[in-house]
Amino acid sequence: EPNFQNLEPWDDVTRQVCDFLWNHIISREDLQLARSTVKVEVEGKLGTLVDKDTNQRLELPVASQCVLTKPVEKLAFKSFMNENQHKHLNKCLNEEVAKSIHDPRRAKIQYEHLRETDSFHKLSRESIGLLPPVAISYLSGQNRNPRVRISQDSKTKQIKARIIKARVADLDIYSPREAFDCRISINVEIECPEDVGMERSEDGPRVKDRMSYKHQNCQIDLTQVSQADPNSAKTHELEVELGTDALIDQGNLAKQNVDNAYEDLVKQFVSNIRVLSR
Numbered sequence: 001e002p003n004f005q006n007l008e009p010w011d012d013v014t015r016q017v018c019d020f021l022w023n024h025i026i027s028r029e030d031l032q033l034a035r036s037t038v039k040v041e042v043e044g045k046l047g048t049l050v051d052k053d054t055n056q057r058l059e060l061p062v063a064s065q066c067v068l069t070k071p072v073e074k075l076a077f078k079s080f081m082n083e084n085q086h087k088h089l090n091k092c093l094n095e096e097v098a099k100s101i102h103d104p105r106r107a108k109i110q111y112e113h114l115r116e117t118d119s120f121h122k123l124s125r126e127s128i129g130l131l132p133p134v135a136i137s138y139l140s141g142q143n144r145n146p147r148v149r150i151s152q153d154s155k156t157k158q159i160k161a162r163i164i165k166a167r168v169a170d171l172d173i174y175s176p177r178e179a180f181d182c183r184i185s186i187n188v189e190i191e192c193p194e195d196v197g198m199e200r201s202e203d204g205p206r207v208k209d210r211m212s213y214k215h216q217n218c219q220i221d222l223t224q225v226s227q228a229d230p231n232s233a234k235t236h237e238l239e240v241e242l243g244t245d246a247l248i249d250q251g252n253l254a255k256q257n258v259d260n261a262y263e264d265l266v267k268q269f270v271s272n273i274r275v276l277s278r
Contacts, residue, residue, distance in 0.1 A: 026251035047079035086236035138166035
């Protein structure tokens with residue numbers, strides 16, 4: 001038995017993430033009512049928490065992983081990794097895809113390679129007023145004007161999505177013993193109609209070479225990003241996205257005090273982040 005109660009104690013970091021997602025998603029009736037028009041996104045980005053005073057990785061007097069309680073003005077999060085780290089993670093993920101195929105006991109990992117180009121456009125004031133109320137409330141709190149991201153297949157030029165994205169909340173996880181820290185972000189995404197008025201943003205297009213690995217209720221995206229300027233450096237990013245449809249459904253069951261997998265889904269999400277951070 002693990003202890004005198006014969007129960008596994010709950011991991012504190014995972015519990016913090018459970019509470020964070022509960023407070024900003026499950027308990028929000030406005031988001032629940034807007035599910036037909038607004039998509040909730042939960043993603044954990046690997047990167048580095050940086051002290052703005054020193055421009056170096058954050059150093060705290062702790063020896064193990066912990067959750068920061070609130071945003072810190074002098075703290076930045078850089079969601080990049082170097083090319084060697086990108087190659088190493090790509091190799092590890094590809095090996096796991098092969099293992100999942102050949103081992104019948106494993107949950108299969110679905111692999112997809114995408115090449116897309118993002119362009120950005122400013123929304124007119126009139127267009128903002130046509131969006132769902134819950135989206136307007138989040139967009140009004142942003143530091144910059146709302147913009148539309150139009151994603152198209154880099155080869156066929158087919159438009160894949162027109163998305164307006166607004167940040168809801170962030171949670172930072174500091175991991176002093178690992179290669180990466182993590183920022184978990186909750187966003188709302190609204191599909192922008194084709195006839196909405198907009199104009200091209202000053203931000204140039206981004207070309208994304210993305211390898212996606214779907215495992216159960218999580219998707220791992222390993223992406224190389226290039227700018228339109230051929231002289232600009234490429235960046236490398238990794239994020240873990242949690243499937244929010246299942247999360248919300250299980251959270252609603254938890255609110256009704258019936259059997260549910262809410263905590264298990266969050267535990268799987270945090271576990272993926274931890275394994276990839278090492």
